[in-house]
Amino acid sequence: MNNQSTTPPLHFIADMGNSRIKLFVADRRRILHSAIYRDLPDLRKLFDLFPRIGAGIYVASGKVPADMLDFLTRRLNPFIHFTALTPCPMKIVYETPETLGGDRLAAVIGANAFFPNANLAAFDFGTAITINFVDQNNRFTGGNISPGLSMRFKALHDYTNRLPLLGAPENVGETGQSTQSAIEAGVVNGIIGEITSYILKYPDRKIIFTGGDAFYFARKIKYPIFAFSNPIVFGLNKVLISNIGKCVI
Numbered sequence: 001m002n003n004q005s006t007t008p009p010l011h012f013i014a015d016m017g018n019s020r021i022k023l024f025v026a027d028r029r030r031i032l033h034s035a036i037y038r039d040l041p042d043l044r045k046l047f048d049l050f051p052r053i054g055a056g057i058y059v060a061s062g063k064v065p066a067d068m069l070d071f072l073t074r075r076l077n078p079f080i081h082f083t084a085l086t087p088c089p090m091k092i093v094y095e096t097p098e099t100l101g102g103d104r105l106a107a108v109i110g111a112n113a114f115f116p117n118a119n120l121a122a123f124d125f126g127t128a129i130t131i132n133f134v135d136q137n138n139r140f141t142g143g144n145i146s147p148g149l150s151m152r153f154k155a156l157h158d159y160t161n162r163l164p165l166l167g168a169p170e171n172v173g174e175t176g177q178s179t180q181s182a183i184e185a186g187v188v189n190g191i192i193g194e195i196t197s198y199i200l201k202y203p204d205r206k207i208i209f210t211g212g213d214a215f216y217f218a219r220k221i222k223y224p225i226f227a228f229s230n231p232i233v234f235g236l237n238k239v240l241i242s243n244i245g246k247c248v249i
Contacts, residue, residue, distance in 0.1 A: 007052065008027070008028065009052055009053065009054025009055050010025055010026065010027055010032070010050055010052045010053045010054065010055075011025070011026045011027065011028075011053070011055050011056065011057070011237055011240055011241075012024075012025060012053045012055070012056035012057075012072070012076060013025075013026060013056070013057055013058070013233050013236045013237055013240070014037070014056070014057075014058035014059075014072075015058070015059060015103065015232050015233065015236070016058055016059065016060040016061065016062050016063075016064055017061055017062050017103075018061055018062040018127075019062070020036055020037070021036070021037035021062075021065075021068075022034065022035075022036060022037070022233075023035045023036070023037050023043070023046065024230075024233050025046070025050050025053060026233070026237050028237075028241055031230070031233060031234075031237075032050070033046075033049075033050065037065075037068065040065075040067050040068060040071060043068060043071060043072075044071070047075060053075075053076070054076065054077065055076060055077065055078055055079070055240060055244055056072055056075075056076035056078075056079045056080070056240070057079070057080040057081075057082055057236045057237075057239060057240040058072075058079075058080075058081060058082065058236075059081075059082045059083075059102040059103050059106050059232065059236060060081070060102070061101060061102075061103050078240075078243060078244065080239070080240060080243060082102045082105075082106060082236055082239055083102045084097040084098065084100035084101070084102060084105050085097060085098060086102075086239065086243075087242070087243060088105070088109060088238075088239045088242065089109070089138075089238060089239065089242045090105075090108070090109050090112060090134070090138055090139065090140055091137070091138065091139040091140070092105070092139075092140045093139050093140060093141045093142065094140065094141075094142055103232055104124065104130055104132065105140065105235070106231075106232045106235035106236050106239070107122065107124055107132070107210055107231040107232045107235055108120075108122050108132045108134055108140055108231075108235065109234075109235030109236075109238055109239060110210075110230075110231030110232055110233065110234035110235030110236075110238070111134070111208045111210065111231050111235075112134050112138060112235075113234050113235065113238050114226075114228075114234070115206050115208070115226075116138060117136050117137075117138065118134075118136060118205075118206050119133075119134070119135055119136050119202075119204055119205040119206065120132075120133065120134040120205055120206050120208055121133055121198060121199070121202050121205040121206070121207055121208070122134065122143075122208040122210065122231075123195060123198075123207070123208065123209050123210070123211075123214070123217075124210050124211040124214075125148060125149065125209065125210070125211035125212060125213035125214045125216075125217060126148055126211040126212055126213075127148050127150070127151060128145050128146065128147060128148045128151065129145070129146050129147070129148050129149075129191070129194075129195075130143060130144070130145050131143045131144045131145075131146075131198060133202075133205075146194065148213070149168055149187065149188075149191060149213050149216075150167070152187045152190070152191070153165065153166050153167060153168070153183070153187055156183060156187070163179070163183060164179070164180065164183075166180060166183050166184060168184065168187070168188055168213075168216065169184055172184050172185050172188045172189065172220075173185055174189065188220070191217065192217065192220055192221060195217065195221060196221060196223070199221070199223050206226065207223060207224065207225045207226065208225075208226050208227075208228075208231075209225050209226070209227040209228075210227070210228060210229070210231045214227045214228075214229075215227055
């Protein structure tokens with residue numbers, strides 16, 4: 001790439017989770033392309049398709065393939081491994097930032113990008129349910145973590161002798177009339193009650209739902225909610241933009 005070009009470079013963003021690695025190409029405002037990483041040849045094709053990629057950032061909650069990391073380190077400048085210790089456009093009010101997951105923080109930064117200077121309660125429905133708070137001064141002020149939907153169903157099966165392993169149905173009653181419906185209602189309504197208690201406790205906050213089960217619960221909770229996917233990507237892109245031109249690794 002010609003470093004003297006006046007055209008801004010495109011951004012490479014990777015969300016490296018436990019089960020899969022999601023890749024994105026973005027400019028300063030939009031996500032231009034998304035893909036799932038399978039092998040290094042696919043990654044090379046992505047860079048051939050978007051030769052203007054020049055800067056990159058990734059967050060990793062899972063294992064990072066060594067050959068992928070080597071390729072990206074040689075191709076990108078800067079190339080940032082995002083953690084809660086990386087300089088970012090949000091003040092972190094947290095006693096142990098070194099233990100704060102980068103993916104959790106990136107999702108909050110992404111939500112904040114859509115609702116700056118607002119009090120937010122952001123719920124991420126993944127393997128765990130994380131509840132994260134941002135105040136009107138754009139400060140991450142902490143939050144809570146509890147078991148997610150699939151984890152609750154699995155725990156009932158794994159830690160008992162006779163309860164079956166179930167998943168969440170689309171329609172759930174208030175109470176169960178069989179063992180199956182009792183488990184379904186207990187797990188799903190338990191989460192609904194948990195989330196509703198936060199909503200009622202913090203009525204001045206905008207409520208954000210993200211994560212794999214976000215839209216499932218957004219359909220069931222009768223309060224104004226903003227549900228969207230890929231907040232981590234928007235958060236990482238915002239961090240990358242704020243660090244381009246600085247010496248950050």
